[in-house]
Amino acid sequence: MVRNHVRDREGRRGRGFVAGVAGVAALLLAAGCASDGDGDAVGPSASAPPSASSPPPASPPPAPAAGQVRVAGTLTDGLKSPWGLAGLPGGDLLVSSRDERTITRVDGRTGRQTPLGEVPGVVPGGEGGLMGLAVRDGWVYAYLTADEDNRIVRMRYGGGAGDRLGAPEPVLTGIPKGFVHNGGRIAFGPDGMLYAGTGETGRTGLAQDKGSLGGKILRMTPEGRPAPGNPFPGSVVYSYGHRNVQGLAWDGDGRLWAAEFGQDTWDELNRIEPGRNYGWPVVEGRAGRDGYTDPVAQWRTGEASPSGIAFARGAVWMAGLRGERLWRIPLSGAERSGEPQAFLKGEYGRLRTVLATGDGSRLWLVTSETDTRGTPESGDDRILRLEVGEGPVRR
Template structure:
């Protein structure tokens, strides 16, 4: 297995668990954004400083004069939401957005129109659990189907439902029996370029489950739309695609079809991983790099207070990773051969805890805050859905 990260001069910082932290102390509502603060911070010490002019590839890179091109928050599409968690886009450009605590499903347009379309009645919110990820079927124009990841009284499960116009229909169980807990429930779901549904699960606070091939906890799963193990999985009878994960909450594919995942660390290192079929990412045997030949090392690591990463998106040569405890949006360059480098932070502490970042059909980013999740200090306008030019 590969080891692609040299820790170099990375300084070990004492930190609490990666899923904890505080946020902004704003106590005033924030109107639609016109000129937000968007100062870039220095790259994390795990990478050398970016060289001016090195990223001259347009969107998300550098301006013509060599200066770092900073993302700009364009407007607030929706505010006063109750912990928005999942975001995925319909063919018409509107997004389906989930609220973790309320169990509501919302339709939000690029013009800022918000309509509740239904709720997932089986949602049992607690700790980090509740209504989490959402994925719109690639064949939505014909099948009108949306998929959800939800915590119930007994487990985490994947559900599907038809979205006809402005109404969400009855749910159907796609995959159940995923262990659930007060913490570390995973919850990100997304369709890959291969047409199969990828599902991230956490180890629910029981680390050994991540190494148990018979458990669905602490894994990335790959399934068909009806919940069966997808053809080509490492074990034909299992939905498991990769294992040894603590709590993955971000998935994104680059232009070459490579799968990337952002993952919470425990007390030392948060991770960005390049996910390979059947690979073991080490938890709880190792956190960060240095696990030896049996495990795949992360491409990049961060001290947990700089990240606690959740959502992950890809646009034109760069990954964008939202940080909860880190309260910032990370931009990471991806080379043609699949190497991640030059992490640069933006919006540090501007909006508090950042949960999800998603790429809209027009190439803009939609970013959600997570200040009402019990670990932040929300402003009156929180939580917000912010549109960003990368």
């Protein structure tokens, strides 16, 4: 399998990692240096001048070209069923374990893991468990599967050393649950409202039922009330006709994009507008039918099975589970400006979540080999550090 070949040869860093870095790392270890996770030596030897016999300092690898991405290393590994990922002020990360029901803090420089505890009330099973995370104003929000439903809760978290999560408080309950198609992604939009992608739990009729929270994108206040300006008065429903929304992201102009699992034929990337019907189960993929909104891009299910998405450097980046690759979809305004490009095909297995840094120069990419559907190897699962090329793509 490609993944095994690449990992055995390159220590699972993938083709994008620049040749020769392993040799530099070996020299640093021999000199007794440590790494802070970004490649800068720390410790007493960090500032020592090179001796006459020392090799010249290695030049940093060139930045990726525009429209390209490079794996710059592994931030942390040994994660079990990682699903949600959220950034903290200062650059650290929170990652959820779907099946272990835990949230872990990951140092954004060293990768050191600090367990924050198990979230009460989570009932893992099938595609359900502890899933999406979001952070705002001292709260950690989580989308989870409970005994009777999927729901969104929030927990106080100070963010300091030794802090632990507070008791969960319900934000929104009553989202339908199932063995499959539980959705699970949550994110705060540029308008300050909380958005959630849900699934229709295998009961396809829920997607077209505007009175159900299943098969929808939801928009609410941070306290869980219907957000001002929602298309259906008194409802948190923002768009409908979805099968299983797994990714949410906003572009540089504040437009919402969503990745969605198809059934047998087409996976989708949709540009989301309030009140629109995205077709499921009447249509899958592009149909050109009145009353339904077609996707901006679509893929055969074996090439994608899309999960998390992020916006960086003028493009949507989409993690693929079954497709085992990272897709780049270039945008121009609200439309696609070129053909999607695939990166890392088969090199790291199933890819669950991708998160952009504030300036878009880096992506965090979470693998998903320990979720019962992958083929885990030593070190799985991991968070990869990716560098993104700057500037317009030359055509």
